[in-house]
Amino acid sequence: MTSPVLEVSRIRKVFGGVVALEEVSFAVAAGEMVALIGPNGAGKSTCFNVVNGQLRPDEGHVALHGRAITGLPARKIWRLGVGRTFQVAATFASMTVMENVQMALLSRRRRLLSLWPRATRLYRGEALELLERVGAADLADRPCGQLAYGDVKRIELAIALANEPALLLMDEPTAGMAPGERAELMALTAAIAREGRIAVLFTEHDMDVVFGHADRVLVLDRGHLIAAGEADTVRNDPRVREVYLGPETLAADEAEADAPGWAAC
């Protein structure tokens, strides 16, 4: 059997006195979409930051295709095939949409030190293709700093895809979007992931999105992984329900366990 794309084992990360992650282990296989859920402050973003190299874990290991990448800087991990979108979208605001994608392509081809050619003339076709894949080709010449937030999220996805990643990390990809847009973006992501056999790890607050697209769900609570498994198993896990709904409502809500309404978190 081949090793999973991402394997996280026994990660621990402490900020001052706050334990953000403790003994967190999981794996994501090629082509699989895994949702990482949990209340605010559970440690989801920290988990992403540890995987993509923005933070170094205090303990534990991260492996990509079986190769240890723990503690490597973010830029090296990107080169190994990890694309990422941020909770608070991060793009290059002084560049056009097209240039944002070109920037990633220039980096991939290691052209960052070249002083002569016009950057905007390089890899245009490829950049346009990527924008088409996320349905943003018509935005190509708009300055990224002036886009609507939902569009910025799609541009981030295009940037993340520029390096043909084996693993996509998407931190709250649909936060700040209208419900219709959310479903659209996630359907798009799922299609892209399936097509390219990309492993996707995403966090999401909208449970419709989670249960609609995730092959598996991981639940974090105050730094601990409290449940993991298929969507239905996790949905009915009493500990998960307790975290999301509070113990007192547990009995009352038992009857409507299947109602989609428990997105309110």
Place this chain on the structure above:
Amino acid sequence: MSLVVVQFLTGLASASSLFLVACGLSIIFGVTRIVNFAHGSLYMLGIYVAYSTAERLMPLLGGAGFWLALPAAALLVGLIGAAMEVTVLRRLYRSHELFQLLATFGVVLIVDDIALAIWGPADLLGPRAPGFDGSIAILGSKIPEYDLVLIVLGPLVLGLLWLLFRRTRWGTLVRAATQDREMAGALGVDQKKLFTAVVFLGAFLAGLGGAMQLPREAANLGMDLNIIAEAFVVTVVGGMGSIGGAFLAALLVAELNAFGILVFPEISIVLLFLVMAVVLVLRPQGLLGKAEQAQHATHGEAEPTLAPGGRAMTAAGLLLVAALAALPTLAGGYLLGVASEILILALFAASLQFIMGVGGMISFGHAAYLGLGAYAAAILTRELGAPMEGALLAAPLAGGLGALAFGWFCVRLSGVYLAMLTLAFAQIAWSVAFQWTEVTGGDNGILGVWPSHWADSAARFYWLTLALVAAAVALLRRAVFAPFGYALRAGRDSPRRAQAVGIAVRRQQWLGFTLAGVFAGLAGGLYAFLKGSVFPDVMAIPMSVDGLVMVLLGGVQTLAGPLVGAAVYDGLKAELVTRTEFWRIIVGCVIVLLCVAFPRGLVGNLKALWQSRRGVEG
């Protein structure tokens, strides 16, 4: 042994004033987030005001008059600081740090000329301290009694400040405001009053630091910039916003100065550099500073996009060069000299704009690389008899190497910390040029740096300058739109995103800094041959700030800006200097006004106007 003791105690005594200035700077920064460049001017005013006050009071009150004059001077300086807060600083709280630093530098120029008008250009030696005018023997060596007063003063002030901040309600409020400005506002604190009071306190400390130097040092007009550079080193080493850190670092810096003179009398400043380098590599946030959090809280609007001008712009550029090339048919020697100088400074400003506008790094010490280029060219021609052509090749190399060495440290910091560090490095380069007389000629400079025979008429040298500057500026612009410039801009726009697409942000910045050093060095080489001489002034703080003002005049985000800025600023200054002795005050007022009212610069404002017009029509 006894020499060591003497130097140690001298160092302790010097540390006190340095501590007073640095902790005032730190306290003001903590609450207002402004690095007050004019803090050294307040220090200088402290000693001048103390001089005049003591002169009046001592005939009336004798010794008591002296001891009254010192706190009185500090108080007056505190009030001047408060006035500065109300008139200038208050309008800058929401500005970019570049404008905060520059505007307060404008105040430096204004204070300089006011001091010149009141106290004149000559050094003023104050009276000795009554009651402490002798010396006492410690371990067989003589120590001035007054030094002991200073040695006690430092820890005393540290203790009082500790009490003020930890044991009084006001101190608690200031600490709350330092942690979180908005929260303090929510607590019902009258922010305006609090800010004014804090600046008063900081200015009072600077004034006291200056006044206390009266018996030790002659008051002079260069004190402001000397102390501010040291205070920057102290705050960077000690950790911004930490009073204890300022104390520790002031001790360290003062002792290094005291002992450096014993060990390397010629280049004692190098020791300071080494220690600063070691501290910054091990603890970028300074000895007692807290790790830097998300910076750039003061950024307003998003940076505009950049686009190359296209064929029309290229054509316009070529036309401009052609027109400039025709200048010698119209103008005589003097005017050609001015024109050459403008061209050289335009290149200098363009190289600075490259790291500031594109790289997002504010340098307050870019003149260091101009100076390195100038000195390299001068030393090669004068000492080694190299021809001008060789010297002009060596100049960019020297500028680049200097930027490579200093830049390695600078890119580890960002925002105001970076600005302060670049300034400190430039000041170190200046001190080496000033102190190392065998090589640089010290204050007397290096004379007789003339161009080769084929370029020695004003017109020919102008053409040479025009050719080199035009080529260099074209190359720089090319780099801005090449992948190199894009990657640099990516790191400025969003370091997080840049890292996440594989860009080594720090390395890119380092190389960008070096490239800017190369072009500044070339400008320096030309400058040396234009003037026929090189003096330490070429890398002094005012030269660095001149570059900034040119960039700012034209607009930081406007590629044509530096060229326009250099022409306007250098032209006006050349004109002003011939007309009045007090040109600094005029330039200072212009800078303050520019920072407060027109932060986008001339070209930037015109562009915005043009775009809004088009927006309305389209």
